[in-house]
Amino acid sequence: MTRWSRFNIISVALGFAFLYLPIVLLVVFSFNESRLVTVWAGFSTKWYVALFNNQGLMDAAWVTIRVALLSATVATVLGTMAALSLVRFTRFRGRMLFSGMVYAPLVMPEVITGLSLLLLFVAIGFDRGFWTVTLAHITLTMCFVAVVVQSRLLSFDRSVEEAALDLGATPLRTFFEVTLPIIAPAVFSGWVLAFTLSLDDLVIASFTSGPGATTLPMKIYSQVRLGVTPEINAACTLLIALVTVGVIIASIVTKRRELQRQRDEHAAFAGR
Amino acid sequence: MKSLGNIRRSFAPWADPDSKPFISFRNITKKFGDFTAVDNLTLDIYHREFFALLGASGCGKSTLLRMLAGFERPTSGEIILDGQDIAGIPPYRRPVNMMFQSYALFPHMTVESNIGFGLRQDGMPKAEIAERVKQMLKLVKLEQFAKRKPQQLSGGQRQRVALARSLAKRPKVLLLDEPLGALDKKLREETQFELMDLQQELGLTFVVVTHDQEEAMTMADRIAVMSHGKVIQVATPAEIYEAPNSRFVADFIGDVNILEGKVKAAGNGRVEIAGEDFTVRALGDTQLAMGASAGFAIRPEKLKISRTAPADATINASEGEIWDIAYLGDMTVFHVRLPSGKVVKTSMLNAQREVENPIGYDEKVWVSFAETGGVVLKD
Numbered sequence: 001m002t003r004w005s006r007f008n009i010i011s012v013a014l015g016f017a018f019l020y021l022p023i024v025l026l027v028v029f030s031f032n033e034s035r036l037v038t039v040w041a042g043f044s045t046k047w048y049v050a051l052f053n054n055q056g057l058m059d060a061a062w063v064t065i066r067v068a069l070l071s072a073t074v075a076t077v078l079g080t081m082a083a084l085s086l087v088r089f090t091r092f093r094g095r096m097l098f099s100g101m102v103y104a105p106l107v108m109p110e111v112i113t114g115l116s117l118l119l120l121f122v123a124i125g126f127d128r129g130f131w132t133v134t135l136a137h138i139t140l141t142m143c144f145v146a147v148v149v150q151s152r153l154l155s156f157d158r159s160v161e162e163a164a165l166d167l168g169a170t171p172l173r174t175f176f177e178v179t180l181p182i183i184a185p186a187v188f189s190g191w192v193l194a195f196t197l198s199l200d201d202l203v204i205a206s207f208t209s210g211p212g213a214t215t216l217p218m219k220i221y222s223q224v225r226l227g228v229t230p231e232i233n234a235a236c237t238l239l240i241a242l243v244t245v246g247v248i249i250a251s252i253v254t255k256r257r258e259l260q261r262q263r264d265e266h267a268a269f270a271g272r
Numbered sequence: 273m274k275s276l277g278n279i280r281r282s283f284a285p286w287a288d289p290d291s292k293p294f295i296s297f298r299n300i301t302k303k304f305g306d307f308t309a310v311d312n313l314t315l316d317i318y319h320r321e322f323f324a325l326l327g328a329s330g331c332g333k334s335t336l337l338r339m340l341a342g343f344e345r346p347t348s349g350e351i352i353l354d355g356q357d358i359a360g361i362p363p364y365r366r367p368v369n370m371m372f373q374s375y376a377l378f379p380h381m382t383v384e385s386n387i388g389f390g391l392r393q394d395g396m397p398k399a400e401i402a403e404r405v406k407q408m409l410k411l412v413k414l415e416q417f418a419k420r421k422p423q424q425l426s427g428g429q430r431q432r433v434a435l436a437r438s439l440a441k442r443p444k445v446l447l448l449d450e451p452l453g454a455l456d457k458k459l460r461e462e463t464q465f466e467l468m469d470l471q472q473e474l475g476l477t478f479v480v481v482t483h484d485q486e487e488a489m490t491m492a493d494r495i496a497v498m499s500h501g502k503v504i505q506v507a508t509p510a511e512i513y514e515a516p517n518s519r520f521v522a523d524f525i526g527d528v529n530i531l532e533g534k535v536k537a538a539g540n541g542r543v544e545i546a547g548e549d550f551t552v553r554a555l556g557d558t559q560l561a562m563g564a565s566a567g568f569a570i571r572p573e574k575l576k577i578s579r580t581a582p583a584d585a586t587i588n589a590s591e592g593e594i595w596d597i598a599y600l601g602d603m604t605v606f607h608v609r610l611p612s613g614k615v616v617k618t619s620m621l622n623a624q625r626e627v628e629n630p631i632g633y634d635e636k637v638w639v640s641f642a643e644t645g646g647v648v649l650k651d
Contacts, residue, residue, distance in 0.1 A: 167390030
């Protein structure tokens with residue numbers, strides 16, 4: 001490794017400041033005593049207390065978590081199925097069209113996705129609320145799951161499945177006893193991705209939500225229009241904490257698996 | 273073990289017109305789009321036979337094996353196993369098991385549960401599974417590795433786990449797809465003999481796919497040499513080596529010299545082929561037309577070199593010049609240039625450590641061979 005030059009230090013500091021200064025400010029001011037967002041008046045946790053007493057925000061948070069859990073789970077099932085058929089059945093009619101259509105929502109402007117879903121729900125007379133947001137989020141996140149799982153399946157050794165079939169496992173048992181356990185890490189990361197996407201989605205939720213199904217991002221956005229309160233800062237800080245913990249857990253799991261692999265290889269050589 | 277060896281030598285159901293084949297491929301064709309992987313192939317394999325499918329990559333040998341396992345469906349033709357047409361039976365209901373080239377072990381299971389996987393699918397009681405798994409572990413000498421994961425094993429150990437797993441269900445037929453391809457040379461040779469012993473011990477039918485002719489020669493009772501989706505010759509290793517039926521087989525298996533010429537005389541089981549260096553007088557097919565071009569295939573060790581012309585005038589002989597010498601330890605290979613410019617290979621076993629006045633570079637020598645030394649090949 002080269003030595004740290006002054007230039008390196010400055011560029012790293014600038015880069016991190018650019019990325020994290022706004023977030024640090026937000027976290028710091030969530031502990032502000034004052035009601036004014038930009039004036040520091042001493043340390044306090046009173047906004048967190050206020051946050052938990054704010055029924056509107058808490059309701060929104062609860063809606064968001066339910067939507068995220070449900071939509072991520074359904075999207076993971078559908079996305080995994082889509083990925084399997086895209087990778088496995090390479091010669092069915094309209095495969096190109098199908099794969100293109102699975103990925104389209106990845107690049108489709110959210111406004112369009114939201115608007116078209118809204119039109120659909122209105123057209124079929126589906127009352128907007130919890131279920132419409134959930135359905136919309138499934139539509140949004142499914143393709144992300146499909147991409148993650150598909151990349152894992154491309155490096156999957158098919159002969160492992162053939163071995164299971166050969167040993168008498170039906171295709172269904174082969175999937176649940178062999179394929180799924182092997183691709184589980186990818187399916188899980190697909191789920192986490194879908195969950196976080198649903199958690200922070202504002203645009204599509206705004207289009208498809210109805211009375212009684214206001215999500216947290218919608219709530220925060222509407223309150224901010226009336227002026228930023230330290231309560232919102234506290235809510236955002238909690239969200240950041242949640243996401244950070246998730247990222248840390250994910251990286252610990254990855255690191256552990258890597259270490260395990262190294263130990264395994266070691267054992268293999270020792271056992272020769 | 274002596275009696276087994278005797279059984280092995282006398283084992284030749286293919287020569288017995290009364291014995292029924294255990295596996296029959298009948299007019300099997302397999303196409304992938306425009307590509308014909310297996311072309312109208314008919315082949316019989318007998319019970320307890322160690323059968324090898326030998327050929328270069330892309331010759332259709334793996335496709336044939338995969339059709340037997342049920343992973344591919346023949347485009348046309350039928351596959352009979354033990355009297356039953358198995359074309360429509362899915363792989364998970366066939367009484368055959370396969371050992372994969374990549375071993376295809378389940379990475380998320382221990383060695384034990386890998387071996388027991390097939391038994392669990394059959395709903396065998398737990399205690400019996402444990403008993404059978406223990407037996408298999410003992411068979412492949414991996415008792416102390418039962419709790420390990422495949423990643424914690426060396427290549428040779430993984431190969432044994434794969435073998436144990438495919439044998440655990442006691443299949444009627446074991447299919448082996450390049451079973452030793454991933455092992456180093458020493459281990460491969462050891463394992464070849466272990467596989468042979470195992471096959472004798474269990475009394476199973478083994479069908480092995482390989483591109484390694486030495487492996488096929490060592491292990492198999494019979495070999496089918498394949499090329500472009502067709503079987504060129506099916507015979508015992510000795511027949512394949514000593515009596516190849518075509519230029520392809522002669523060239524594919526071992527080293528060979530092919531002396532080209534035109535048929536000069538044929539009759540009474542004898543053939544005379546006039547070539548540039550030799551007039552080959554040999555035993556062979558008398559159906560050859562006069563003047564037709566033909567080749568005489570002879571292995572390097574059947575060619576003799578000497579400093580003087582052979583005394584017996586009936587022996588095929590030609591003059592030549594030593595062109596190259598390769599000393600390989602167990603034998604020495606001489607490349608001899610004949611008057612026409614053709615270079616033939618001869619080999620001499622180094623039975624003695626010291627040789628009086630050995631033949632050297634650029635020496636004039638005589639190359640000769642007996643009339644039974646090779647086979648006549650039609651074009």
